[in-house]
Amino acid sequence: MATKLVSVREYTVRAHQRQIHTRVFNFVCKECGVPTKRETYGPRPLYCEQCRPPQAPKKSLMKPQKAKPRAMTYKSKTDLD
Ligand SMILES: [Zn+2]
Numbered sequence: 360m361a362t363k364l365v366s367v368r369e370y371t372v373r374a375h376q377r378q379i380h381t382r383v384f385n386f387v388c389k390e391c392g393v394p395t396k397r398e399t400y401g402p403r404p405l406y407c408e409q410c411r412p413p414q415a416p417k418k419s420l421m422k423p424q425k426a427k428p429r430a431m432t433y434k435s436k437t438d439l440d
Contacts, residue, residue, distance in 0.1 A: 381398045388395050390410035397404045406412065 379400055381400050383396060383398045384403050385396050386403055388407035388410055389405040393407060395407040
């Protein structure tokens with residue numbers, strides 16, 4: 360059996376589900392300076408529950424889609440008005 364090296368292009372993984380875990384952070388709130396504790400999925404939070412700024416709205420949701428141009432077939436010039 361012959362073998363050879365081939366180049367594999369970089370590619371993006373398909374959408375998939377992944378299990379993530381929360382972590383409990385003990386930290387000092389940036390706003391009120393009170394030591395507090397929060398459980399988050401993401402990075403270390405900056406603010407306590409009281410000072411927490413409202414969650415940024417998700418841009419991708421509720422955004423009206425632009426009408427896409429429709430593919431049309433023209434059989435002859437007489438179809439064009
Ligand atoms: Zn605070």
